[in-house]
Amino acid sequence: MSPAEFVSPLATQETDVLIIGAGPVGLFAVFELGLLGLKARLIDTLDRPGGQCAELYPEKPIYDIPGLPSVSGQELTDRLMQQAAPFEPDFRFSQRVEHLSKRPDGRFQIVTDAGEVHVAPVVFIAAGAGSFTPRKPKIDGLAPYEGKSLFYAVRSRADFEGRDLVITGGGDSALDWTLDLLPDVNSLTLVHRRDKFRAAPHSVAAMEQVVADGRMNFVLGELDSLTGENGELTAVTIRNKDETTAIPADRLLTFFGLNIELGPIAEWSLDLEDGKQIRVDTEKFQTSTPGIFAIGDINWYPGKLKLILSGFHEGALAAQEAFRIARPDEKLRFQYTTSSSELQKRLKVA
Amino acid sequence: MAHFHVTSRAGEAQTLEGVDGWRLMELLRDHKMGIEGICGGQADCASCHIHVDPAWAGRLPEPREEEEDKLDELPSVTETSRLSCQIIWGEELDGLTLTVAPD
Secondary structure, eight states: OOOOOOTTOOOEEEEEEEEOOOHHHHHHHHHHHHHHHHEEEOOOOSTTHHHHHHHTOTEEEOOOOOTBBEEEHHHHHHHHHHHHHGGEEEEEOOEEEEEEOOOOOEEEEETTTTEEEEEEEEEEOOOOOOOEEOOOSSSOOGGGTTTTEEEHHHHHOOOOGEEEEEEEOHHHHHHHHHHTTTTTTTEEEEEEEESSOOOOOHHHHHHHHHHTTTSSSSEEEEEEEEEETTTTEEEEEEETTEEEEEEOOOOEEEEOEEEOOOGGGGSOOOOOTTTTTEEEOTTTTTTTSTTTTEGGGGEOTTTOOOOOOHHHHHHHHHHHHHHHOOTTTTTOOOOTTTTTTHHHHHTOOO | OOEEEOOHHHHHHHHOOTTOOOOOHHHHHHHTSOOOTTSSSSSSSSSEEEEEEEHHHTTTTOOOHHHHHHHHTTTTTTTEEEGGOBBBBGGGGTEEEEOOOOO
């Protein structure tokens, strides 16, 4: 790699508008900003666009999108991506925004958990209900083990090589990783609350076969407690009704799906409603900090409805003010896509 | 009027009024019992997990496969765990007793 190609993880990357959240509302904001000639960069904790629509209900039909009598969460995402495409949005997936601060030059700086630094005069928070994070087991004293011998996802296979591994959960992730890591580990025990699995039938059949072959164990029950010292696990205790069993183990992987939490947004000194939603005005959808806007499910104002269509409207209005901030020397011209050759050029249709 | 008894995550007991045809999740959310119901009641987000009093568990309609599947993803699942969005309120539930599960 030549020095010119090397991008330091801490290099500052500039754009017009930073959008936190790549759900439907963040994606449509790209379109509205793009019509005004503003570039956007979106950052999302998930590994793909669509937010809740793609993560929670990709296949379920949505019936209240104007002009689309029935559209699935995934199809809506795909169409919004297509609509935003002419404006070449820049995506940063699998990253969570940790810090948001104002710089001496008046612009905002955000730092992600991957160490990236982004700078822009305007920030749109389109974070829905917050960020998706792995659900943790509800047992005490997990902290010392986390990242050492207890994991909520597989970041590096090397963490499990030659280990005595316990995996909990009954979904696809639990089964897929069980089969995937089995050749690497010294021993493997899968724990689930019932003997039925939600995972794909071929994965379930493959797992049942390796259990029958004696290559791994299946235990019915739930996590009860962990045993170990200084974050090094030595055993995992499983409870099934009134019976407990201790399984010797030095690694534990739990797959309890994803939870949604407000996360670091709560620490950005923005006025909140009920500690969960960001207060905005209904003219610009600006927060208590000028230059920071909140659109979609994350915001609150009198009469707020958590509907995708409300978020579209909010993004369109916020984009107007974003233009005034990002282009203080230019005049904002109101135009329609049907008649403006300038807009049609930006849309790459003229 | 039919009522139900809820114990919050903080351990406080309350008696709330039911509304015919509402999802239990919606009733709990309306009374700010710490239930989010992010997906709106389609058993997709599992943010409305409750533990039903064992005396009541058998009197509720059986969970559908979709609900069981989603419960598989949760920690702190007990024999009487339910997603409250899958329980529709009716007079026959008068006296229902439940605890909001840890989030």
